[in-house]
Amino acid sequence: MTPVRDRTQAFCARFNLRLPILLAPMAGVPAPGLSIAVANAGGLGSCGALLMKPDEIAAWAGEVRGKTNGAFQLNLWIPDPPPRRDPAHEARVREFLGKWGPPVPADAADARPIDFSAQCEALLAAGPPIVSSVMGLYPPEFVARLNARGIAWFAVATTVAEARAAEAAGADVIVAQGMEAGGHRGAFEAEHAGRDLVGLFSLLPAVVDAVRVPVVATGGIADGRGVAAALMLGASAAQIGTGFLRCPEASLPPAWADALGRAAPEGTTLSRAFSGRAGRAIATEYTRAAASADAPPPAPYPVQRALTAPMRAAATKAGDIERMQAWAGQSAALARTEPAAALLARIWQDAQALLG
Ligand SMILES: Cc1cc2nc3c(=O)[nH]c(=O)nc-3n(C[C@H](O)[C@H](O)[C@H](O)COP(=O)(O)O)c2cc1C
Numbered sequence: 001m002t003p004v005r006d007r008t009q010a011f012c013a014r015f016n017l018r019l020p021i022l023l024a025p026m027a028g029v030p031a032p033g034l035s036i037a038v039a040n041a042g043g044l045g046s047c048g049a050l051l052m053k054p055d056e057i058a059a060w061a062g063e064v065r066g067k068t069n070g071a072f073q074l075n076l077w078i079p080d081p082p083p084r085r086d087p088a089h090e091a092r093v094r095e096f097l098g099k100w101g102p103p104v105p106a107d108a109a110d111a112r113p114i115d116f117s118a119q120c121e122a123l124l125a126a127g128p129p130i131v132s133s134v135m136g137l138y139p140p141e142f143v144a145r146l147n148a149r150g151i152a153w154f155a156v157a158t159t160v161a162e163a164r165a166a167e168a169a170g171a172d173v174i175v176a177q178g179m180e181a182g183g184h185r186g187a188f189e190a191e192h193a194g195r196d197l198v199g200l201f202s203l204l205p206a207v208v209d210a211v212r213v214p215v216v217a218t219g220g221i222a223d224g225r226g227v228a229a230a231l232m233l234g235a236s237a238a239q240i241g242t243g244f245l246r247c248p249e250a251s252l253p254p255a256w257a258d259a260l261g262r263a264a265p266e267g268t269t270l271s272r273a274f275s276g277r278a279g280r281a282i283a284t285e286y287t288r289a290a291a292s293a294d295a296p297p298p299a300p301y302p303v304q305r306a307l308t309a310p311m312r313a314a315a316t317k318a319g320d321i322e323r324m325q326a327w328a329g330q331s332a333a334l335a336r337t338e339p340a341a342a343l344l345a346r347i348w349q350d351a352q353a354l355l356g
Pocket of ligand 1: 181
């Protein structure tokens with residue numbers, strides 16, 4: 001295996017970075033200020049654009065590019081096939097959710113999600129150095145257009161098979177996402193997201209051995225120890241999500257930020273109860289109740305996401321962590337409240353000291 005220093009230096013040179021640490025794309029936490037701070041401190045900024053309209057994607061990219069050297073990635077979810085709707089089951093879910101928040105209107109899940117092809121066009125128009133995918137692979141025509149513009153494609157994979165498929169489809173970098181990761185699991189098939197749960201210590205070396213392209217490690221990395229371990233296991237860079245969520249630039253609701261600081265690794269849970277897709281969040285009264293035998297199983301994504309919107313909004317407004325959608329990785333308690341640039345510098349300094 002190439003020595004750590006050669007690997008990280010090659011990655012940094014290729015992607016215009018001063019240190020091999022990436023801010024993770026996090027939909028719902030657009031926080032351009034976080035990306036600006038990370039990019040200006042030598043890392044890679046990031047935008048999870050799932051919930052953004054094309055003009056919002058353009059505005060985000062314009063702002064971050066204007067205040068940095070332009071080192072950022074734009075990220076999209078590859079859509080699942082349209083969900084099968086079941087009005088009778090949705091009625092049971094709405095009734096259940098009505099006990100946790102305001103009544104859920106019967107047409108709550110009828111709105112169409114933002115058009116994926118329009119978002120893809122917005123990505124190309126924004127012209128970032130890197131575009132990333134999660135929950136699947138971009139179609140070949142889109143990959144060809146990325147290539148034609150010199151935009152690199154980072155593909156999230158949660159298993160060795162997904163990593164191989166992503167490399168075969170032309171991904172330039174594989175982002176190996178361990179099951180420790182906060183937020184949604186990037187499994188290509190929704191029904192696989194709750195099984196095939198591979199931790200980063202097993203996934204990372206297996207993916208590094210299985211593909212020829214560079215590998216970025218993500219999931220449960222939140223300090224210098226985690227970064228050093230990931231690089232020792234063969235990663236070319238480490239990507240951190242939850243670890244940046246308590247930085248002031250993230251502007252997280254205080255109840256969520258405080259809960260991260262208190263969460264033991266076993267205090268997070270993989271749940272479909274917020275969106276219908278499995279994601280890791282703080283374990284709360286709601287996630288426990290939704291998983292109990294007498295609760296209706298969540299509707300598929302994105303129906304469940306729409307049905308839980310009134311409860312999630314009410315919980316955020318009330319600062320009620322027990323009903324809030326508080327995504328969190330298993331290393332949440334390592335997240336620090338300091339500004340992102342100082343945090344990033346310290347993490348990299350600690351990692352370098354460990355790597356010798
Ligand atoms: C609040 C939140 C939102 C996320 N949204 C996305 C997303 O839109 N796209 C994506 O590829 N990954 C998303 N993720 C996953 C992260 O990119 C990354 O895999 C994860 O944060 C790594 O684990 P960590 O949180 O333990 O650092 C999200 C994670 C969090 C915590």
